[in-house]
Amino acid sequence: MSHLPERRTSALSAVNYPRSTARIQRAVQHDVAVEQGRAIVAAARTQAVEYVGHSALRAVEGLTEMEAQALQRTPLGDARYKAIVDTATSALARIVAETGRD
Template sequence: MFGTTKELATTGGSFTPQALSEMSGGMQRQTGREIERMQAQALVADVREQGRALLTNTALQNVGALTALEQHLIQVAPLGEARYKHIVDAYAMGASQAIARW
């Protein structure tokens, strides 16, 4: 996962294990809490992106399957073409909005 707070402490723009040990106890605790907060935020952001990718993948597969069905139905029952297109377009728009909100 992430390095320890000792590995992430900074001195003069570079990361050194010694930097944290040179801080006061209060500063060490404050720095450690801040680093843990940042790590937690990074993990949440990563999970959110993975979720968005999963939703996008599912939506794309569904739109592809629905489009193939739409095409088939147009050949079988051409009078329903406008309705089929409207239904598939509505699904695609709803899925796109759900992904954007995620």
């Protein structure tokens, strides 16, 4: 008699098992698809930040080189060159930071 409740539970589980399995498979597939989607978005954000950072570094490199050339040609413009390049590089840094937050 002690085995009767256990057998009844097993029988009921066996009856509902195919439906439960399909439901579980759909839930797992959905969760996996959501996680894969999140991973793709994260990878795209990483690539965007890398691209913007690379572009900003190249721009700063060019501005710094132009500043050095201008300083050699006209040393009296030193403060103005620095102000222009510093302002531009600050703006580039903000763009990179904003890209990283999105």
